[in-house]
Amino acid sequence: MVNSYYSTMEDNTREFYNFVIVGAGPAGLTAAITAARLGLKALIIEKGEIAGPRPRGEGMGHYPIVDEILGKGYLPSIGLKSNGGRVWHSPGDIQKFTTFKEYDHYFFEWREFIDRFVEVANEEKVKISYKCEVIEPIDEAGFTIGVKYKDETGRVKNVFGQAVLDCSGYFGVIGSKYGINYNDMNCPIIKCLISRANLNLKETPDLQFYFIGNGDLEYSPKFPQSVAYVFPLENQRAEVGLMLRMSQVPQMRSVEVPTKSEILTVWDKLKTSYPGFSTFFKGAQIDYEELTYLPNAKMASDFVPNPGTILIGDAAGFINPFGSSGLYYSMEMASFWVKLIYEELNSINREEDVKPDFIKDLWTDEKIGQYKLKFENTDAFKEVNHMYNLIGAFEYKIFNRLRTSEKINKKWEYITSLLSQA
Numbered sequence: 001m002v003n004s005y006y007s008t009m010e011d012n013t014r015e016f017y018n019f020v021i022v023g024a025g026p027a028g029l030t031a032a033i034t035a036a037r038l039g040l041k042a043l044i045i046e047k048g049e050i051a052g053p054r055p056r057g058e059g060m061g062h063y064p065i066v067d068e069i070l071g072k073g074y075l076p077s078i079g080l081k082s083n084g085g086r087v088w089h090s091p092g093d094i095q096k097f098t099t100f101k102e103y104d105h106y107f108f109e110w111r112e113f114i115d116r117f118v119e120v121a122n123e124e125k126v127k128i129s130y131k132c133e134v135i136e137p138i139d140e141a142g143f144t145i146g147v148k149y150k151d152e153t154g155r156v157k158n159v160f161g162q163a164v165l166d167c168s169g170y171f172g173v174i175g176s177k178y179g180i181n182y183n184d185m186n187c188p189i190i191k192c193l194i195s196r197a198n199l200n201l202k203e204t205p206d207l208q209f210y211f212i213g214n215g216d217l218e219y220s221p222k223f224p225q226s227v228a229y230v231f232p233l234e235n236q237r238a239e240v241g242l243m244l245r246m247s248q249v250p251q252m253r254s255v256e257v258p259t260k261s262e263i264l265t266v267w268d269k270l271k272t273s274y275p276g277f278s279t280f281f282k283g284a285q286i287d288y289e290e291l292t293y294l295p296n297a298k299m300a301s302d303f304v305p306n307p308g309t310i311l312i313g314d315a316a317g318f319i320n321p322f323g324s325s326g327l328y329y330s331m332e333m334a335s336f337w338v339k340l341i342y343e344e345l346n347s348i349n350r351e352e353d354v355k356p357d358f359i360k361d362l363w364t365d366e367k368i369g370q371y372k373l374k375f376e377n378t379d380a381f382k383e384v385n386h387m388y389n390l391i392g393a394f395e396y397k398i399f400n401r402l403r404t405s406e407k408i409n410k411k412w413e414y415i416t417s418l419l420s421q422a
């Protein structure tokens with residue numbers, strides 16, 4: 001047991017939880033709900049005024065975990081079922097190819113989705129501290145035993161826990177302190193929601209993806225390879241955006257990493273003039289537009305970067321990089337690690353169960369090795385790992401070797417054969 005810290009604490013509050021969770025996004029909320037249902041104490045610390053303050057993914061498959069966390073049938077009740085079609089447009093929209101996937105996938109509004117998590121968390125009596133920003137982990141003798149955060153008045157406070165779950169998204173605040181390099185993992189992405197879009201859902205029900213090779217844009221010849229996308233929604237609305245694909249960039253001399261303002265300038269031009277893509281914007285109104293990041297160039301090098309800390313969701317880069325989909329994977333990962341720690345806590349003889357004490361035995365090197373192996377044996381990990389390998393090979397061949405519109409268009413038939421496997 002590590003007791004010394006508590007006996008020397010200055011503020012005497014000794015607030016202790018089984019899980020101190022950083023961030024109230026899908027990962028943090030799933031972790032807290034799962035913990036509460038197992039009878040464990042969890043605190044979520046969220047820097048925003050509300051949970052998940054900025055909209056992110058608004059489409060996901062109807063997996064069992066969604067019913068488990070949000071309630072049976074909740075997702076279909078708020079969602080528009082997608083038809084499964086994806087249209088892939090070659091650079092310049094010269095050729096296109098459609099793939100079809102039979103799956104139970106829904107689009108919904110971020111706020112409605114997140115509010116439901118919060119409703120369930122409240123039912124389970126999870127404590128969420130809003131307007132509190134986590135600054136760093138509290139480390140003692142090599143173990144993470146809690147976090148320091150600034151409360152809404154700016155006062156710095158400490159809170160302690162058996163495990164700190166970093167669910168703070170694409171620049172994991174705790175992960176960063178333990179050496180995770182988010183610059184290597186993150187790709188810029190523009191999230192944009194439009195209404196009065198120039199589309200009719202009956203005529204264009206499929207998701208549209210427009211490839212842009214490096215060297216294809218005469219106004220920005222060194223711009224990284226990218227994919228512009230359109231997800232058609234009901235009532236002439238759509239989610240549109242631009243994903244910059246950065247995983248090959250370190251090996252490409254022809255690419256220059258653009259600044260934020262360069263990305264936004266290119267985005268403005270694509271909206272008005274990129275073949276095919278720009279037609280959706282004719283007469284449209286932009287309701288939301290933001291340049292953000294998504295960690296889909298690679299996974300974090302270590303999900304347990306320090307004994308006592310677990311990275312979950314975007315903080316771990318745990319995303320299917322092909323679809324840039326992380327909602328399901330964040331939820332699955334959060335549920336897995338909370339259940340694992342619960343089982344471990346039960347297996348350790350704890351006479352001091354009620355005492356707010358950090359149990360070192362939970363975090364021996366041997367145990368951490370076993371936890372990682374168990375996680376790597378899950379279907380979710382295997383899928384994500386497989387997708388990272390697949391997209392690595394795909395992007396190398398297409399965006400690095402072929403690179404430009406002319407060459408990609410020449411090899412389009414070969415590319416479509418790869419896309420059919422995605």
Ligand SMILES: Cc1cc2nc3c(=O)[nH]c(=O)nc-3n(C[C@H](O)[C@H](O)[C@H](O)COP(=O)(O)OP(=O)(O)OC[C@H]3O[C@@H](n4cnc5c(N)ncnc54)[C@H](O)[C@@H]3O)c2cc1C
Pocket residue numbers: 022023024025026027028045046047048051052053056057058059060132133134135167168169170173189190191241292293294312313314315319324325326327328330
């Ligand atoms: C444009 C875009 C489109 C996407 N589309 C899809 C999609 O269609 N389908 C899909 O499955 N996925 C999609 N994703 C990915 C998906 O949104 C993420 O994988 C998912 O939100 C990850 O959840 P998370 O809880 O790990 O992180 P987040 O949702 O980012 O939540 C992190 C939370 O931590 C809080 N926080 C951050 N720092 C601190 C701090 N220091 N202290 C306290 N709190 C902090 C934040 O305010 C936030 O509430 C998309 C992402 C983007 C950006």
